[in-house]
Amino acid sequence: MKTLDRLRQGLLRNRAWDLTRPDLSLELNTSHGTLLYLEDISVSFDGFRAIDGLNLYIDAGELRCIIGPNGAGKTTMMDIITGKTRPDTGTAWFGQTIDLLRLSEPEIASVGIGRKFQKPSVFEPLTVFENLELAMAADKRVWPTLRARITPEQRTRIEEVLETIGLQEHRTRRAGALSHGQKQWLEIGMLLMQAPHLLLVDEPVAGMTHQEMDRTAELLTSLAGKHSVVVVEHDMDFVRSIANKVTVLHQGRVLAEGTMDEVQNDPRVIEVYLGGEDVHGPMA
Amino acid sequence: MRLEALHLDRGGRIFLALLAVTTLLVPILNLAVPADSPLHVSTYTVTLLGKYLTYALLAVAVDLVWGYLGILSLGHGAFFALGGYAMGMYLMLQIGDRGVYGNPDLPDFMVFLNWHELPWFWHGFDMFWFAALMVILVPGTLAFVFGWLTFRSRVTGVYLSIITQALTYALMLAFFRNEMGFGGNNGLTDFKDLLGFDLQSDATRIGLFIASALALAGGYLACRYLVNSKLGRVAVAIRDAESRTRFIGYRVEQVKLWIFTFSAVLAGIAGALYVPQVGIINPGEFSPLNSIEIVVWVAIGGRATLYGAVLGALLVNYGKTYLTGVMPDAWLFALGGLFVLVTLFLPQGIAGLMRRKEVQA
Numbered sequence: 001m002k003t004l005d006r007l008r009q010g011l012l013r014n015r016a017w018d019l020t021r022p023d024l025s026l027e028l029n030t031s032h033g034t035l036l037y038l039e040d041i042s043v044s045f046d047g048f049r050a051i052d053g054l055n056l057y058i059d060a061g062e063l064r065c066i067i068g069p070n071g072a073g074k075t076t077m078m079d080i081i082t083g084k085t086r087p088d089t090g091t092a093w094f095g096q097t098i099d100l101l102r103l104s105e106p107e108i109a110s111v112g113i114g115r116k117f118q119k120p121s122v123f124e125p126l127t128v129f130e131n132l133e134l135a136m137a138a139d140k141r142v143w144p145t146l147r148a149r150i151t152p153e154q155r156t157r158i159e160e161v162l163e164t165i166g167l168q169e170h171r172t173r174r175a176g177a178l179s180h181g182q183k184q185w186l187e188i189g190m191l192l193m194q195a196p197h198l199l200l201v202d203e204p205v206a207g208m209t210h211q212e213m214d215r216t217a218e219l220l221t222s223l224a225g226k227h228s229v230v231v232v233e234h235d236m237d238f239v240r241s242i243a244n245k246v247t248v249l250h251q252g253r254v255l256a257e258g259t260m261d262e263v264q265n266d267p268r269v270i271e272v273y274l275g276g277e278d279v280h281g282p283m284a
Numbered sequence: 285m286r287l288e289a290l291h292l293d294r295g296g297r298i299f300l301a302l303l304a305v306t307t308l309l310v311p312i313l314n315l316a317v318p319a320d321s322p323l324h325v326s327t328y329t330v331t332l333l334g335k336y337l338t339y340a341l342l343a344v345a346v347d348l349v350w351g352y353l354g355i356l357s358l359g360h361g362a363f364f365a366l367g368g369y370a371m372g373m374y375l376m377l378q379i380g381d382r383g384v385y386g387n388p389d390l391p392d393f394m395v396f397l398n399w400h401e402l403p404w405f406w407h408g409f410d411m412f413w414f415a416a417l418m419v420i421l422v423p424g425t426l427a428f429v430f431g432w433l434t435f436r437s438r439v440t441g442v443y444l445s446i447i448t449q450a451l452t453y454a455l456m457l458a459f460f461r462n463e464m465g466f467g468g469n470n471g472l473t474d475f476k477d478l479l480g481f482d483l484q485s486d487a488t489r490i491g492l493f494i495a496s497a498l499a500l501a502g503g504y505l506a507c508r509y510l511v512n513s514k515l516g517r518v519a520v521a522i523r524d525a526e527s528r529t530r531f532i533g534y535r536v537e538q539v540k541l542w543i544f545t546f547s548a549v550l551a552g553i554a555g556a557l558y559v560p561q562v563g564i565i566n567p568g569e570f571s572p573l574n575s576i577e578i579v580v581w582v583a584i585g586g587r588a589t590l591y592g593a594v595l596g597a598l599l600v601n602y603g604k605t606y607l608t609g610v611m612p613d614a615w616l617f618a619l620g621g622l623f624v625l626v627t628l629f630l631p632q633g634i635a636g637l638m639r640r641k642e643v644q645a
Binding site: 082084105106109110114115117121123124125126130133134135137140141142145146147148190194 | 525535536
């Protein structure tokens with residue numbers, strides 16, 4: 001199968017030189033300070049260009065917010081990073097050495113990219129503790145999983161994360177019985193258990209109360225530095241409260257990038273968010 | 285085997301205790317108690333119980349993949365039948381020259397078809413160890429290849445169920461053909477002895493009954509161990525949110541493949557124990573209806589409990605034996621009705637009813 005895959009890759013115009021590249025590397029190297037390189041990525045679904053020549057760079061330890069109107073390609077971008085969708089063209093590198101487009105979803109998870117979905121998707125019949133245990137970075141092949149026993153260090157690690165997400169008292173509760181906000185935090189906790197270098201967080205505060213939102217903001221900002229965090233969010237107040245750098249996506253490409261204030265005063269952004277087809281801003 | 289796996293499993297402890305008591309009592313009541321005593325258990329009943337126990341093992345195998353992994357296999361009867369055929373082939377070759385045609389090398393049906401030598405795939409089945417190995421390898425390999433192809437293409441849900449159904453149907457058609465070399469529609473029968481023991485003797489019947497009970501207990505404990513392990517929790521995660529499990533780094537296809545294969549092996553062992561007790565194996569065992577019936581046992585007993593599957597298999601089969609004796613035409617209606625009732629009023633099955641009581645208490 002490997003050979004066939006190689007062959008198929010060799011037939012793609014933009015990947016013709018893969019054969020000459022050294023073998024797959026899974027060693028993360030971010031010595032240039034950049035964790036994620038997305039370059040010239042395009043993907044279409046039935047003729048609709050969901051992503052159109054996207055370029056995006058995420059620094060190590062950065063907290064980046066990505067905003068954009070519906071259909072701007074935010075979720076598709078996450079799908080590409082996590083291997084769910086393969087782009088038609090372009091390259092995606094994790095650090096300088098790992099080519100994401102050559103890895104499967106579990107492989108991408110194991111090199112250190114964790115993803116939180118829009119809808120909270122915890123494993124409902126399992127307890128909070130078990131949810132975290134499953135997500136924990138470990139040898140996830142079949143036989144080691146069958147033989148796995150929790151070591152004291154792993155238990156400590158789970159306790160730490162339980163504390164970070166504030167669910168210590170709920171450890172033996174079924175995840176399905178948690179409130180919406182608690183499920184979201186549990187899911188962030190599951191991301192943390194994977195010890196990822198990059199966390200992709202899709203709409204973390206959708207449906208949350210104000211107090212829950214504040215806690216989530218605290219949680220995410222405390223994670224930056226140790227991890228790179230990419231947050232996709234609609235709620236502008238929330239974005240303002242956590243982000244120092246914001247990327248605006250529109251029609252599958254980057255429209256603007258900068259601090260929240262810069263972005264909000266960018267006439268192109270104003271047009272996209274406020275104007276329709278009939279309103280023409282100062283920009284061509 | 286770790287027995288600690290049982291300490292949270294009350295239903296399982298009760299079941300294993302009952303199984304142990306039955307396994308001890310039945311041989312005594314059959315062999316030591318005189319036939320005219322009301323306590324005497326007839327050999328017919330022993331064989332019937334032994335047959336039920338192999339069905340129970342089959343149900344446990346189905347519960348493992350359906351209840352915990354979410355794969356609704358409507359083709360587990362195929363693995364059961366393949367295990368049965370492997371055992372049947374050994375038993376056929378043990379007949380030797382005691383067959384109707386008295387040919388020492390060829391089973392009767394081959395003589396009847398004018399064959400002059402044993403087909404290549406029958407070689408080795410005169411040795412018990414080889415046949416026992418095949419009981420495990422044949423269903424296991426089929427499940428592995430089938431699973432590898434389907435899981436890797438991410439075929440799930442009802443589509444997978446339909447394919448498993450097609451698998452067992454195709455095998456049934458194939459085994460019906462005389463040219464396949466498995467006895468055509470008559471199958472394999474007229475067995476004489478197993479490992480030198482006369483299959484008609486009471487002692488052999490008891491031995492097979494005990495072997496079935498041990499296989500059921502062993503299969504149950506193995507499944508319980510698996511379900512209680514971290515892999516068991518991964519299986520539940522896959523059942524409820526497959527793509528999410530993939531994103532936290534588990535190789536979903538591999539997990540499914542190995543558990544499915546293991547389940548098929550259990551089904552094969554059940555089939556191998558079934559055949560010497562009922563004395564025949566024919567292509568009817570591959571019938572899609574059989575596989576669906578197994579699923580009904582599990583549904584009635586209660587999914588994702590393991591002991592519920594045992595309970596369902598025993599109750600439904602007892603009902604079947606009873607009803608087909610009293611009014612043979614009513615059985616399929618009764619089975620269908622039972623399934624509908626359980627689905628409507630007891631979605632967790634009978635085991636769920638017991639669990640609900642436990643929660644209330």
